[in-house]
Amino acid sequence: MEKLRDLFNETWHFYKRTLILVAKGSTLYYAWCFSLIAIMVTGFLFYLKQHEAGLIATNMNDQVSWGLYIANFTYLVGAAAAAVLLVIPSYVYHFKPIKEIVVLGELFAASAIVMAILFVIVDLGRIDRVWHMIPFIGSMNFPQSLLAWDVLALNGYLFLNLLIPIYLLVKFYYRKEPNWKFILPFILLSIPMAVAIHTVTAFLYNGLPARPFWNASILAPRFLASAFCSGPAIIIIIFQIIRKVSTSHIEDEALFKISELIAYAMFLNLFLLSAELFKEFYSQTVHIASFRYVFQGLHGHNQLVPWIWAAMTMNVLAFIIFLIPTTRKWLSTLNLGCIFVIIGVWIEKGPGFVIPGFVPDPLGEIFEYIPNLLELIVSFGIWATGLLIFTLLMKVAIPIETGKFTHTEYEKEVMALRPR
Amino acid sequence: METMQNKHYTRREFIRNLSLTTLAGLSLPLLSSCTKEEAEDFLQKHFHEMTEEEKKQVIEKLEQRYFQKYGRKFQISTKEAVPDTLWAYGLELSRCIGCRRCVYACVKENNSSRHHPQLHWIRVLRLKRGNLINLENSEHYYDPDLVPEKGFIYLPVQCQQCQNPPCVKVCPVHATWQEPDGIVVVDYNWCIGCRYCIAACPYKGRVFNWAEPNIPKEEVNPSVHYLGNRPRMKCAVDKCTFCIQRVRSGRYPACVEACPTGTRKFGNLLDPNSEIRYIIDRKRVFRLKEDFGTEPKFYYFFEA
Numbered sequence: 001m002e003k004l005r006d007l008f009n010e011t012w013h014f015y016k017r018t019l020i021l022v023a024k025g026s027t028l029y030y031a032w033c034f035s036l037i038a039i040m041v042t043g044f045l046f047y048l049k050q051h052e053a054g055l056i057a058t059n060m061n062d063q064v065s066w067g068l069y070i071a072n073f074t075y076l077v078g079a080a081a082a083a084v085l086l087v088i089p090s091y092v093y094h095f096k097p098i099k100e101i102v103v104l105g106e107l108f109a110a111s112a113i114v115m116a117i118l119f120v121i122v123d124l125g126r127i128d129r130v131w132h133m134i135p136f137i138g139s140m141n142f143p144q145s146l147l148a149w150d151v152l153a154l155n156g157y158l159f160l161n162l163l164i165p166i167y168l169l170v171k172f173y174y175r176k177e178p179n180w181k182f183i184l185p186f187i188l189l190s191i192p193m194a195v196a197i198h199t200v201t202a203f204l205y206n207g208l209p210a211r212p213f214w215n216a217s218i219l220a221p222r223f224l225a226s227a228f229c230s231g232p233a234i235i236i237i238i239f240q241i242i243r244k245v246s247t248s249h250i251e252d253e254a255l256f257k258i259s260e261l262i263a264y265a266m267f268l269n270l271f272l273l274s275a276e277l278f279k280e281f282y283s284q285t286v287h288i289a290s291f292r293y294v295f296q297g298l299h300g301h302n303q304l305v306p307w308i309w310a311a312m313t314m315n316v317l318a319f320i321i322f323l324i325p326t327t328r329k330w331l332s333t334l335n336l337g338c339i340f341v342i343i344g345v346w347i348e349k350g351p352g353f354v355i356p357g358f359v360p361d362p363l364g365e366i367f368e369y370i371p372n373l374l375e376l377i378v379s380f381g382i383w384a385t386g387l388l389i390f391t392l393l394m395k396v397a398i399p400i401e402t403g404k405f406t407h408t409e410y411e412k413e414v415m416a417l418r419p420r
Numbered sequence: 421m422e423t424m425q426n427k428h429y430t431r432r433e434f435i436r437n438l439s440l441t442t443l444a445g446l447s448l449p450l451l452s453s454c455t456k457e458e459a460e461d462f463l464q465k466h467f468h469e470m471t472e473e474e475k476k477q478v479i480e481k482l483e484q485r486y487f488q489k490y491g492r493k494f495q496i497s498t499k500e501a502v503p504d505t506l507w508a509y510g511l512e513l514s515r516c517i518g519c520r521r522c523v524y525a526c527v528k529e530n531n532s533s534r535h536h537p538q539l540h541w542i543r544v545l546r547l548k549r550g551n552l553i554n555l556e557n558s559e560h561y562y563d564p565d566l567v568p569e570k571g572f573i574y575l576p577v578q579c580q581q582c583q584n585p586p587c588v589k590v591c592p593v594h595a596t597w598q599e600p601d602g603i604v605v606v607d608y609n610w611c612i613g614c615r616y617c618i619a620a621c622p623y624k625g626r627v628f629n630w631a632e633p634n635i636p637k638e639e640v641n642p643s644v645h646y647l648g649n650r651p652r653m654k655c656a657v658d659k660c661t662f663c664i665q666r667v668r669s670g671r672y673p674a675c676v677e678a679c680p681t682g683t684r685k686f687g688n689l690l691d692p693n694s695e696i697r698y699i700i701d702r703k704r705v706f707r708l709k710e711d712f713g714t715e716p717k718f719y720y721f722f723e724a
Binding site (some may be wrong): 053056066067123124127133141144151204211364 | 537545560579586591594595619622623630631
């Protein structure tokens with residue numbers, strides 16, 4: 001009984017200290033958090049407007065029935081899947097520089113999944129009926145509907161990417177060796193799960209013969225390849241910021257290793273895309289319409305053309321930067337490459353992938369969709385939410401990782417309070 | 421010691437109050453933007469899970485609601501499929517003049533939203549002569565003074581009531597299914613509005629209520645089916661049901677009746693003496709996008 005109470009006290013103490021740690025910070029930290037909260041609140045207010053009016057408040061319609069929200073969703077699932085690129089070298093190959101930061105990568109994946117889920121939620125017309133999708137409570141169409149698969153895969157991956165880092169961090173906090181027999185199976189499971197979430201998301205589009213643009217078997221590999229570009233690129237930038245604003249030691253060696261992986265992934269991505277482009281443009285069947293819309297413009301509709309070519313240019317430039325060891329290992333070119341990848345892949349597999357699937361629509365109608373202000377602001381709100389979640393997680397995770405926030409300090413505190 | 425505890429207490433309280441206030445603050449505006457109807461229907465079960473008693477209660481609730489809204493007494497049927505029926509449609513392309521009378525008869529019969537947006541279950545495509553399959557060259561919004569126009573043919577498209585419907589397969593919540601008489605229906609109260617079915621349909625057979633549907637009181641059709649033409653709600657999908665409210669009581673769909681040229685035919689595939697079987701046996705029929713394997717029960721034909 002005594003022991004149980006002690007355990008409870010200790011746990012409570014940990015959470016309390018965590019909350020205090022999160023609530024206290026530098027002016028810069030406050031400014032950052034409050035500006036994120038301001039964006040979140042604005043996004044939420046605009047979402048309320050959408051909720052009241054219906055999805056008519058967006059620019060989507062029966063022709064282009066998914067837009068910016070689903071584009072962001074697709075991109076973020078990819079970004080989240082990329083944590084696997086840190087998990088494999090650190091836990092399977094024990095590459096030390098990455099092992100030190102893998103927990104941060106997993107928390108990044110968790111934040112990305114939260115954003116992805118939020119993007120689906122705001123895209124749903126009837127948020128009041130979300131419970132219809134919950135297994136056993138509602139009536140989930142599993143295994144027929146790929147959307148049902150996606151709900152399970154995303155939530156499973158979110159669970160893993162919260163369980164693993166939180167378990168490890170708590171162990172670090174208490175300065176105890178993690179019970180690898182317990183956690184390693186979860187870590188190993190997270191590798192196929194990362195591949196699974198993105199494959200399932202690709203299949204979601206892939207399984208629709210009504211949309212020839214998506215109905216290509218190369219889609220899932222393409223998704224994985226582009227995910228392994230964008231996710232790590234975001235991680236490289238974030239790690240450098242963390243290194244600047246905290247005392248965390250993230251070695252350059254880790255960043256260079258990640259960027260090398262981006263080079264391979266980007267090669268695959270470009271190769272798979274060119275394979276698809278060859279097939280469509282050489283065979284010139286009726287299926288080419290969407291490709292033509294996005295790459296050349298169709299019947300005078302060419303709104304997306306500059307975007308996709310900007311994306312292509314950025315992807316190729318980034319590939320060259322990451323391929324050459326000198327530019328890869330020089331931080332300014334490395335960062336430039338990362339920004340190219342982040343934006344390039346966002347265009348390519350976000351709006352550049354979702355919108356052309358609907359243009360022309362199955363009856364040949366061409367409607368040029370462009371998101372409106374409300375969709376943009378709601379999207380910014382969700383990105384801000386993800387960033388805030390990630391910031392708060394980092395605020396706790398980094399001091400634990402660097403050994404600044406540990407149980408020993410608690411002991412000292414207790415000792416000091418004890419009457420002599 | 422004393423002061424320390426006090427400080428902790430107030431801090432804890434502060435955090436608790438802050439989080440509760442935030443939670444309430446966040447959910448209140450969301451809740452307050454829900455209508456009374458949405459709140460009432462929140463826990464309504466899937467149509468298949470409801471007992472007869474529960475169905476009756478839902479119907480009563482809806483009849484009251486519609487009476488208040490439209491000032492008319494509604495007859496809401498839940499009539500089940502007639503045994504040994506499989507409904508199919510015939511459309512004689514050589515007769516269609518593109519007048520769109522079917523489109524507007526459908527809107528009226530089926531209580532579809534009239535404006536912002538006006539929802540059509542039937543789309544008539546205008547194609548230059550010499551085209552038929554490549555719909556990229558079709559014009560959806562032709563608006564001449566007189567139809568038919570020289571040099572064009574017209575191709576009406578609506579839900580093809582596929583025997584192998586891709587829209588049903590993709591729905592994540594079983595909100596849409598095929599009835600025993602072959603009609604694909606939607607439980608408007610179960611649809612979550614994800615629009616995956618719209619993406620999956622090769623015929624654009626589904627439309628979405630992007631806003632609260634609006635029907636002028638004097639134009640409302642009070643004779644409705646629960647799975648068919650009852651007035652729908654915001655952000656749920658809907659579609660052609662071959663006028664389920666009519667065909668299950670032995671009437672033709674509204675579009676068949678409205679067509680001035682006799683282009684549209686309708687009947688029971690399982691009845692060897694039906695009109696549709698006569699057409700399939702004696703005319704040259706084809707189905708749209710047959711290569712998708714969706715097995716549409718919508719036969720286009722030409723004079724043999």
